[in-house]
Amino acid sequence: MRHLIIGSGPAGVVAAETLRKADPAAEITLLCGEAGPPYSRMAIPYLLKGDIAEQGTHLRKEVDHYDRLRIRLVTGRATAVDTQARTVSLGQGAPLPFDRLLIATGSRPSLERVPGIDLPGVRSCWTLDDAKAILDQARPGTRIVQMGAGFVGCIIMEGLLSRGVDLTILVRSGYMVRRMMNATASGLLRSWCEAKGVKILTHTQPTGIASEGGSLQVTLKDGRILPADIYLSAVGVDPNLDFLQGSGIEVAQGIVVDANLQSSVPGVYAAGDVAEATDCLTGKRQLNAIQPNAVEQGRIAALNMAGRPARFKGSFVFNVLTTLGLVSSSFGEWQGVAGGESCEVLDERRYRYLNLQFDGDRLIGANTVGFTDHVGALRGLIEGRVRLGAWKHRLVEDPTLIMQAYLAAAHSVA
Amino acid sequence: MQKSLHIDPNKCTGCLQCEMACSWEKYQSFTTAKSRLKVFSFHHEGRFVPYTCTQCDEAWCVIACPVDAIRLDPVTGAKIVLEPTCVGCKVCTIACPFGTINYVAQTGKVQKCDLCDGAPACAKACPTAAITYVDSDWTGLDKMRQWAGKTDTNPATV
Ligand SMILES: Cc1cc2nc3c(=O)[nH]c(=O)nc-3n(C[C@H](O)[C@H](O)[C@H](O)COP(=O)(O)OP(=O)(O)OC[C@H]3O[C@@H](n4cnc5c(N)ncnc54)[C@H](O)[C@@H]3O)c2cc1C
Ligand code: SF4
Ligand code: SF4
Numbered sequence: 001m002r003h004l005i006i007g008s009g010p011a012g013v014v015a016a017e018t019l020r021k022a023d024p025a026a027e028i029t030l031l032c033g034e035a036g037p038p039y040s041r042m043a044i045p046y047l048l049k050g051d052i053a054e055q056g057t058h059l060r061k062e063v064d065h066y067d068r069l070r071i072r073l074v075t076g077r078a079t080a081v082d083t084q085a086r087t088v089s090l091g092q093g094a095p096l097p098f099d100r101l102l103i104a105t106g107s108r109p110s111l112e113r114v115p116g117i118d119l120p121g122v123r124s125c126w127t128l129d130d131a132k133a134i135l136d137q138a139r140p141g142t143r144i145v146q147m148g149a150g151f152v153g154c155i156i157m158e159g160l161l162s163r164g165v166d167l168t169i170l171v172r173s174g175y176m177v178r179r180m181m182n183a184t185a186s187g188l189l190r191s192w193c194e195a196k197g198v199k200i201l202t203h204t205q206p207t208g209i210a211s212e213g214g215s216l217q218v219t220l221k222d223g224r225i226l227p228a229d230i231y232l233s234a235v236g237v238d239p240n241l242d243f244l245q246g247s248g249i250e251v252a253q254g255i256v257v258d259a260n261l262q263s264s265v266p267g268v269y270a271a272g273d274v275a276e277a278t279d280c281l282t283g284k285r286q287l288n289a290i291q292p293n294a295v296e297q298g299r300i301a302a303l304n305m306a307g308r309p310a311r312f313k314g315s316f317v318f319n320v321l322t323t324l325g326l327v328s329s330s331f332g333e334w335q336g337v338a339g340g341e342s343c344e345v346l347d348e349r350r351y352r353y354l355n356l357q358f359d360g361d362r363l364i365g366a367n368t369v370g371f372t373d374h375v376g377a378l379r380g381l382i383e384g385r386v387r388l389g390a391w392k393h394r395l396v397e398d399p400t401l402i403m404q405a406y407l408a409a410a411h412s413v414a
Numbered sequence: 415m416q417k418s419l420h421i422d423p424n425k426c427t428g429c430l431q432c433e434m435a436c437s438w439e440k441y442q443s444f445t446t447a448k449s450r451l452k453v454f455s456f457h458h459e460g461r462f463v464p465y466t467c468t469q470c471d472e473a474w475c476v477i478a479c480p481v482d483a484i485r486l487d488p489v490t491g492a493k494i495v496l497e498p499t500c501v502g503c504k505v506c507t508i509a510c511p512f513g514t515i516n517y518v519a520q521t522g523k524v525q526k527c528d529l530c531d532g533a534p535a536c537a538k539a540c541p542t543a544a545i546t547y548v549d550s551d552w553t554g555l556d557k558m559r560q561w562a563g564k565t566d567t568n569p570a571t572v
Contacts, residue, residue, distance in 0.1 A: 010480065040480035046501040052481075056501065060482050292478040292509045299477065320504045327517070329508060372504070374452075377513030384511070403465075403513055404454055413423055413463045 002027045003305055004088060004098035006078045007240075008038035010291055011272030011298035012104035013059050018302035020069045026306065029072045029096060031088070033105065034127060038073075041106075042291050044131045045322075048159025057128060078105070081247040083265045100267050100305040103244075103255055104298060107237035107273040107289055112147060116209030121216045122231045125156050137230060140164030145218050145228040147206060149176040153234035154189065154323040157198065161324065168199040168226060170206065172235075180319055180330035184344070185367045188351050192326045206231075237289060239274040252276055254287045259311045261301040269305060271297035280314030280383065281332050281364060288315050318379055326351055327372050332382045333357055333365035340364065343396040354399045361392045377406035386410045416491040418550040419527075419534060421464050425544035428453060428462035435539030439530055448518075450527045451536050451545075464536075464545055467514040467527040469493055475526070478509035492529040500524060 003019050005012045008030050016030050032038060043057035060066075066073050076090040081103075087095035109124035111117050124130050138144070142165045146153060149171045160167055176186045176193075194200060201220070209231055210217045216228040239254045250256045250264035254276035261269050261277065272294035276285045293315045303310035320329040336342055336357040344355040352370035356363060363381040380386070381402075388395065391405040407413045433449035441448050451466035469492050476484045476493050483499035484506065486492075495515075502522040506515050515526040527534075529547075537547040 014477065042480035042503055042505065043501055046503070052501055056481060056499070058482075059480065061499065291480055291505055292474070295477045318508050320508045322502075322504070327504065331508075372507065372517040372519075374513035374516065375508055376510040376515065379508055380511030380513065403452075404456060406513065407454060407463055407465060408456070413461075 001025075001306075002029070002097060002099045003102070004029050004031065004096055004100070005102040005104060006031045006033075006088060007104035007106055007272070007274075008032040008034075008059075008073070009104060009106045009272060009294065010040060010059060011106070011274075011294040011301075012102065013038050014295045014298035015102050015104060015271060015302040015305075016066075016071045017069060018299045019306055020071065022303055022306035022308055027072075028070065029074055029098075030066070031078060031090075031096065032073055032075050033077050034129070035075055036128070039128055040291070041126065041128075044125065044128065045155045045159050047128075047131055048125075048135065048156060049162050050159075054128070054132075078243045080243055080245075081249065081268075083248050083268060086267075101269065102298075102301055102305060103249075103263070103268065103270045103274060104272045104294075104301075105240035105243075105274050106294075107239045109233060110236050110238040111233050112205070112235050114206050114208055116211070116216075117233070119209055119211050119216065119231075121211065121229065122209060122233060124233050125152065126237070134160075134230065134232075135163075138163040138165050141166060142229045143215075143227060144168070144230045144232055145170065145206075145216075145226050146232040146234055148172075148234035148236070149200070150179060150234060150236060151177060151319060151321055152237075155321055156234070157193065158322070158324050161196070161198070168201065168228075169193075170204050170220070171200060171202045172205045174202045176200075177321065177328075177330075180317070180321070180334065180367075181328065182334060182355060182367050184346060184355070185328060185330075185353055185369050188348070188353055188369050189323050189326065189328065192351055193324060196324050198324070237273070239287060241274065252285070256285065257312075260304045260309065261297055261312050262304065269301040271301040277312055278314045279316055281316045283314075288317055290317060290319055292318070316382065318382075320375070326369065328367070328369045329371075329375055329378075330368075331366040331378050333359075334367045335365070337364060341396070343399050345399050356395060356399050356402075358388075358392060361388045362386065363388065363395075371400075374403040374406075377403050380410060381406055384410055415549045417532070417547050418469060418491070419466065419529070419537060420546045420548045420550075422544050422546075423461060423463040425542045426453065426462040426464055427542060427544075428455060429541065431539040431541060432464060432536035432545055435535040439535035440525075450516075450525055465514070466536075467493070467510075468512070469527075469529065470512070474509040474511065475506035475515045478505050480505065487528070487531075490529045490532045493526070494528045495524055495526055497521070497523050 038059045039057040079091040080089040089095045208219045218226045255270035273289040318331040340359045355367045357365035433446035436449040500523040
C-alpha cells in the first residue's frame, strides 16, 4: 500500500508515524512544502524570544527519526491532485502516485486587502522563514506596525519586544483576541500590554501602505500616517486548498470530512487546520486550527488509511495563550449559549479572571486569565459532557473549585 | 510488570506528607505548592483526595507537545518532561483532560509526575498506605476508576 501525505506539520508527521505503527510494510511518503526537517509553527514564538535555536522548533529531535521509521521525505509543493489517476503533481518532475492520500496542508495567513500589502517590508509571522526574516530585520528601535491582535498576534509580542523593537498594534475591532476571549478577559490583556509599553490603536485599520526612502508609511482610516520598518500582518489564517481545484474533492471552508476523516473521494483523507470536521459541542462542521486537534486528526486519519476503522469523536476549540507573560485560556463555548448560565471571579489588579459557562448542569466553555493550575480539567469536564449535579451550584459560588468539581463529578470521588 | 500509583482516598487523612516528599524529591525543599501530586480537600464531605498523573495510555500531553519534550520511560511507563526541550507553551496543560500536567512560572516549563524512576517518594512517605505503588496492567480509564475507588465513573470523560 502506497500512502502519500501532503504537508509535514504536526498533522502530517503524526499521521506518518501512526501509519508506520499500524502498517509495518506500507510505503509512506511525506511531502514537505517547506525546506528543512518538519517543524512546529507553535515553537516560533520561542525562537523569536531566543529561548531556542532553530533545531528546537523541529517536531522530532533525532536526526534519523524519519529514516528509522522508513518515512520518505520529499520536498516540494503539491500543485494538483488527480483523483482518477491517483497522483499528486508537484508542478515539475514526475507526479507522486498514491493508493491512500492524506491532505494535511494546514493554513496560511489571510492578508488584508489594502494597497501595498505586496511590498517587500510587509511580513507575516507564520512560517519558520517568516520568523527568520523578522529576526534578521528586528533591531532595537525597529518600528513594527502590526495589524491584528488575535492569537498569533498576541503570542509573538514577547519575542518581538525582546528584540527591543518599537511595537504598535492596530486592532480593527475594539477588542484583542476576540475569537477566543470575552470582553473582560480581552480588556485585561489590553491593559497588561499597554502597561508593558505596547501601543494599541483600536477601531482602526490601514487604508494603504507605501514605500518611501527605504521605510514604509502606513496610512490609517482616520488619515494618520505611521512610519514603519516592518508591517506585520496578523489578521487570521485560511486553509491551504488552492491546489485542490478540479480534483473533485468537496471543499467548503476547509476539506469536508466524515467521522473517519475521509473526504468526499474514497481513499482521500484530510487532517489538521485544513479539515472541516464536526465540532463535538455544536455538532456543526467547522475548521479548528489548533495543534491538539491537528495531531488527534492526524492519528485517526492514519488509522483509517491503514484499514483500522477509527472514528473522530469531534473536537472543540481550546487554546492557551501567553501574552507578554500573561497566561490566558479559552475553551469551547466561552461566549455561552442561549438559556445557559455563567459565573465568574475577577481580580483586575492582579490580572486574574475566571469565567465559566454552563448549559444546564454541564460545563460548556470557559475563559481564564492568570489561572494555570489544573486547567486541563476544564477540557475533561467539557469534552466529557460531565453532569455536575450539585457541584454546579458550588462552582457558581466559587468558580475556582474546578478541580474539586471535576474529581467529584467525573470520577465520583467525593 | 509495570507498576502504577494506586490511590485510596478513603485512607487519606490530609496530612500532606506526600506533597512534602514530592517537593523534596524534585526541588529539595518542603514546599507543598511545588508538589506534582496534589491532595484536594472536600470541606463539605470531610474528605481528602490525593491526585496526580496516571501515566495514561492515551498520553494526550505527549502527542500534543509541539517539540517532542515529553517522552515515555520504557521501564516505568512514565511520561517524562525533558525540561531543556520544553518551550513552556502550555498546550499539554490544556490537552490533558485530567488536569495533571501543570505550568511552573518560576521555571517557565511544565511539570508532571514521573514516578521518580520507579520509586515514588509520595508512596514511601504516605503513613496510611493511601498511596501505594503496585503492579498494574490496566488502561487509563481503569486507572481512573481505580483511583476513584468506584466503578461508576462517567466513561465519556476518558
Ligand atoms: C506563531 C504561531 C503560534 C501558534 N501557537 C499555537 C498554540 O499555542 N496552540 C495551538 O493550538 N496552535 C498554535 N498555532 C497553530 C498551530 O501551529 C496549527 O494549528 C498547527 O500547526 C496545525 O497543524 P497542521 O499540521 O494542520 O498544519 P501546519 O502546521 O500548517 O502544516 C502544514 C504543512 O503543509 C505544508 N504545505 C502547505 N501547502 C502545501 C502544498 N501545496 N504542498 C506541500 N506541502 C504544503 C506546509 O508547508 C506545512 O509544512 C500557532 C501558529 C503559529 C504560526
Ligand atoms: S499528564 Fe495527563 S495526558 Fe499526560 S500521561 Fe498524565 S494523565 Fe495522561
Ligand atoms: S509546555 Fe513544554 S512539554 Fe508542554 S507541550 Fe509545550 S513544550 Fe511540550
